[in-house]
Amino acid sequence: MNIMIGFVSMSGNTEDIVQILQSELERKGCTVHIQELDQLYPSDFSKYDAVLLGSYTWGDGDLPYEAEDFVDELGESALNGLPAAAFGSGDLDYPKYCAAVDTLEQTLTSAGATIVVPGLKIEFDPDTPEKQAACRTFANEFFVRAQRLHA
Numbered sequence: 001m002n003i004m005i006g007f008v009s010m011s012g013n014t015e016d017i018v019q020i021l022q023s024e025l026e027r028k029g030c031t032v033h034i035q036e037l038d039q040l041y042p043s044d045f046s047k048y049d050a051v052l053l054g055s056y057t058w059g060d061g062d063l064p065y066e067a068e069d070f071v072d073e074l075g076e077s078a079l080n081g082l083p084a085a086a087f088g089s090g091d092l093d094y095p096k097y098c099a100a101v102d103t104l105e106q107t108l109t110s111a112g113a114t115i116v117v118p119g120l121k122i123e124f125d126p127d128t129p130e131k132q133a134a135c136r137t138f139a140n141e142f143f144v145r146a147q148r149l150h151a
Contacts, residue, residue, distance in 0.1 A: 001030045001147060002047070006040040007054035008067045013089035013125045014056045017135055020126055021052060021087070024139035037070040042077040042111070050083040050146035051113070053104045057088060061096025063103055071103065077111040083146035084113035087120035087138065097121065116145035 003025055009015035022032045033048070037055070045051055058064045063071055086105045090098035098121035105119050120138040122131050 001049040003030050003032050003050050004048040005034045005052045006037050008037045008064050014054050016126050020135040021139045024136045028143050038066045042074045049150045052085055054087040055100040057090040057098050057100040061099030063100050071107050075107050079111045079113040082113045083116045083149045084108045085117045085142050089122050092123050117141045
């Protein structure tokens with residue numbers, strides 16, 4: 001499978017999640033392309049079999065500034081059932097924990113993508129065996145379900 005992982009990261013936490021997802025998907029034989037959201041165009045998604053989008057959550061549940069234009073453009077796209085999922089990092093001290101993940105999922109859905117697994121939400125950095133296992137499980141479930149849809 002040919003998979004795009006688009007993301008935005010400020011402190012490196014979301015980027016650390018990307019690295020775990022990439023490693024796990026490559027172990028499954030996938031070709032993984034990685035691009036920051038401010039350099040990614042939803043019109044390019046037709047080149048991929050599936051898409052993962054990731055973002056940290058800013059302030060009170062907001063998308064980071066770097067992701068806003070991309071998400072606006074994504075919302076105007078026609079993804080025609082493309083297998084997709086969202087992931088991100090956040091802080092449980094905020095009332096809207098990892099709300100950017102929810103926003104990405106909602107936008108993907110409204111653009112016609114098929115969300116194949118529920119969003120992955122990691123507090124801060126995937127720096128414990130449990131968080132790393134959650135990332136690997138998410139990647140594996142995404143792979144299996146996306147492959148089923150793509151076949």
